Amino acid sequence: MPKIKGKRIVLTSDVTMMSSYHGGVMLGFAAIMPRRALPDFVFHKFFCPPVPAAPDGSAETAPCGMRKVEAALLEAGFSRDEVMVAHPQHLDQAIGPDTRIVGITHDDPMGKIAVREIEDIIGRGPPFNRSKFLELLTHPLIRQFRPKVVLGGNGAWEAMGEDVGVDHIYLGEGESDFPDICSKIISGEDVPPVIRGRTVAGDAIPVNRGGTIGGIVEIGRGCWRGCAFCSPTNRAMRHRPIENIVKDVQVNLDNGERDIILHCEDFFSYGYSNAKPNEKSIKKLVSAVKELQPKTIDVSHLSLASVHQNPRLLHSVSQIVGIGSSQNHMSAWIGIETGSCRILKMHMPNKARPAETDNWPEIVRDCYRLFADESWLPVASLVLGLPGEEAEDVVKTTELVDSLMDYTGLMLPLFFTTIADTKLGGRKGFSREDALPEHWQLVGLCLEYNLRHLKKLHRLYRERMTAGTGVHTALKGINLMADLVLNKYMKRMKRGEPPN
Ligand code: SF4
Numbered sequence: 001m002p003k004i005k006g007k008r009i010v011l012t013s014d015v016t017m018m019s020s021y022h023g024g025v026m027l028g029f030a031a032i033m034p035r036r037a038l039p040d041f042v043f044h045k046f047f048c049p050p051v052p053a054a055p056d057g058s059a060e061t062a063p064c065g066m067r068k069v070e071a072a073l074l075e076a077g078f079s080r081d082e083v084m085v086a087h088p089q090h091l092d093q094a095i096g097p098d099t100r101i102v103g104i105t106h107d108d109p110m111g112k113i114a115v116r117e118i119e120d121i122i123g124r125g126p127p128f129n130r131s132k133f134l135e136l137l138t139h140p141l142i143r144q145f146r147p148k149v150v151l152g153g154n155g156a157w158e159a160m161g162e163d164v165g166v167d168h169i170y171l172g173e174g175e176s177d178f179p180d181i182c183s184k185i186i187s188g189e190d191v192p193p194v195i196r197g198r199t200v201a202g203d204a205i206p207v208n209r210g211g212t213i214g215g216i217v218e219i220g221r222g223c224w225r226g227c228a229f230c231s232p233t234n235r236a237m238r239h240r241p242i243e244n245i246v247k248d249v250q251v252n253l254d255n256g257e258r259d260i261i262l263h264c265e266d267f268f269s270y271g272y273s274n275a276k277p278n279e280k281s282i283k284k285l286v287s288a289v290k291e292l293q294p295k296t297i298d299v300s301h302l303s304l305a306s307v308h309q310n311p312r313l314l315h316s317v318s319q320i321v322g323i324g325s326s327q328n329h330m331s332a333w334i335g336i337e338t339g340s341c342r343i344l345k346m347h348m349p350n351k352a353r354p355a356e357t358d359n360w361p362e363i364v365r366d367c368y369r370l371f372a373d374e375s376w377l378p379v380a381s382l383v384l385g386l387p388g389e390e391a392e393d394v395v396k397t398t399e400l401v402d403s404l405m406d407y408t409g410l411m412l413p414l415f416f417t418t419i420a421d422t423k424l425g426g427r428k429g430f431s432r433e434d435a436l437p438e439h440w441q442l443v444g445l446c447l448e449y450n451l452r453h454l455k456k457l458h459r460l461y462r463e464r465m466t467a468g469t470g471v472h473t474a475l476k477g478i479n480l481m482a483d484l485v486l487n488k489y490m491k492r493m494k495r496g497e498p499p500n
Pocket of ligand 1 (some may be wrong): 163223224225227230231232233265303335353
């Protein structure tokens with residue numbers, strides 16, 4: 001006899017998504033490492049420790065998207081007794097004969113997005129995120145009770161066409177249609193294998209019912225810039241009212257989170273009006289969050305064009321947050337993508353707006369100077385192998401990165417991946433076989449940049465991290481080892497040769 005009846009709707013994910021990352025969300029990058037490169041215990045102990053579990057087997061913190069789905073289900077009339085955000089290591093307290101749906105949220109379930117070249121460079125098999133996701137799908141209780149598995153989240157498209165045991169792929173926003181889909185599944189109605197959730201208005205994005213990993217608080221969705229390879233741009237841009245954002249901050253603080261990351265595709269687009277950042281709304285938002293006294297405040301993403309358009313605003317935000325007094329720095333993901341104005345024009349014609357596309361490298365450099373002056377740490381992405389990219393375009397990107405080498409941050413060269421439903425969705429993705437010597441030189445330079453700055457980043461990030469001295473000492477050791485191990489790959493690539 002099973003021990004429990006199980007919750008009707010179990011929301012969960014694998015341990016690469018359900019991790020505290022020791023309070024340093026960047027440690028989550030370890031999930032893209034090949035599984036054979038690190039023993040499991042090192043991976044869990046030092047990079048992706050599981051989130052804390054409550055005595056009932058629920059997860060004490062969860063990805064923000066999962067919390068939104070949980071809140072939407074509860075608001076739609078499902079009872080707390082029917083819905084559970086379950087800890088992946090305690091599914092025996094969640095899944096039973098009554099469980100009809102296991103809803104999995106994932107950003108990169110098949111390891112198709114993030115830094116795929118690492119798989120090529122190290123050549124040691126599939127990454128942790130894919131392995132752990134597939135392990136979750138074959139969990140003995142899922143096999144025994146056969147609930148319908150619904151995969152949602154930013155990376156749900158990756159499972160399209162893959163025979164991995166997912167019953168339904170849910171694309172788009174969960175709050176609009178997921179509760180209805182659950183009702184249909186529970187009542188035995190037919191539900192298509194691929195579901196496209198509609199968008200919800202900014203003020204209809206619900207307030208969370210529990211803490212989120214990293215203290216992530218959503219402030220808006222969508223982006224108007226329309227880059228051809230990007231999926232968030234398919235969603236209309238909307239923002240949440242300040243009072244709902246503040247409630248989510250408070251929920252996090254009440255649940256023990258100390259650090260807050262305000263999330264949308266471009267922080268400076270909050271309250272966007274008259275084609276420029278809405279300085280008043282942004283300052284009001286940051287002041288309202290600051291009043292609740294989190295230990296640190298960060299933003300998830302910033303558009304360089306928005307920063308460039310209004311550099312004073314970055315300074316004002318830094319002052320309200322209290323860089324230098326309350327916290328030592330702020331960080332944000334930014335998209336450089338390319339140093340070639342030709343490629344920018346071809347695939348990202350609005351990326352630099354209102355500035356001219358032809359000034360892109362100078363805009364990037366101006367922003368980096370400003371970030372350094374204001375103590376912001378940029379984590380930048382580059383996209384390699386966009387359709388039409390020639391050797392000279394790659395050289396321009398390399399020259400741009402070379403000019404930024406002294407500014408502290410991270411530089412992530414990503415192979416172009418075709419994401420379903422984007423303008424370039426039908427094109428072939430970029431792979432090792434397509435790489436020119438110039439691509440390897442660029443990847444090698446990014447590796448040199450990252451190795452140069454990792455130790456300082458670790459030092460600065462410590463104020464957000466919950467890890468003890470032992471873990472920090474080990475991370476320092478791993479950092480030094482990475483220097484030794486990755487140096488030979490870096491040298492080869494900088495000569496224009498493949499890494500192995
Ligand atoms: S600016 Fe960023 S979020 Fe917006 S469309 Fe381009 S890549 Fe996507």
